Amino acid sequence: MAGLTNTPWIERVEAVWAHAQELHPDLPDARIAVGSLHRSPRRWGHWLPGAHELYVAAALEAEPAEHVVGVILHEAAHALGEARGITTTSRQGRYHSNRFAGLAAEVGLCPSDGRPDGLGWDRLSPPALVAWTDVIEQLEEARLA
Numbered sequence: 001m002a003g004l005t006n007t008p009w010i011e012r013v014e015a016v017w018a019h020a021q022e023l024h025p026d027l028p029d030a031r032i033a034v035g036s037l038h039r040s041p042r043r044w045g046h047w048l049p050g051a052h053e054l055y056v057a058a059a060l061e062a063e064p065a066e067h068v069v070g071v072i073l074h075e076a077a078h079a080l081g082e083a084r085g086i087t088t089t090s091r092q093g094r095y096h097s098n099r100f101a102g103l104a105a106e107v108g109l110c111p112s113d114g115r116p117d118g119l120g121w122d123r124l125s126p127p128a129l130v131a132w133t134d135v136i137e138q139l140e141e142a143r144l145a
């Protein structure tokens with residue numbers, strides 16, 4: 001994973017996605033797009049089903065690396081669901097389906113504090129923190145550079 005430092009934001013996101021693909025081989029390729037996500041300002045990322053596009057908020061770049069990885073893995077859980085024919089949202093995408101939680105846990109997430117409904121799902125579980133240590137450290141160095 002050398003070369004993360006001082007690369008543009010989008011390349012760092014691509015590197016995180018590539019590492020997720022190493023850990024989860026059926027995770028599909030994604031086109032990365034950085035935007036402002038006007039439709040839902042609380043969102044840091046969005047997986048566009050069908051188009052295989054991952055939108056990440058430009059503001060996410062300033063967040064701690066652990067949060068960056070958590071957000072990208074959250075969208076990876078949606079992407080994995082699509083690849084496996086599992087519906088991950090309900091009510092026109094406003095809520096997560098019951099099966100989303102299983103996918104989120106599989107990619108290494110645990111529910112965010114205070115969100116027992118699982119809507120958060122952007123925190124890394126302790127084993128995932130270990131698996132992602134190198135990537136997180138390199139992302140963090142790049143963020144603080």
Ligand SMILES: [Zn+2]
Binds near residue numbers: 074078096
């Ligand atoms: Zn989601």
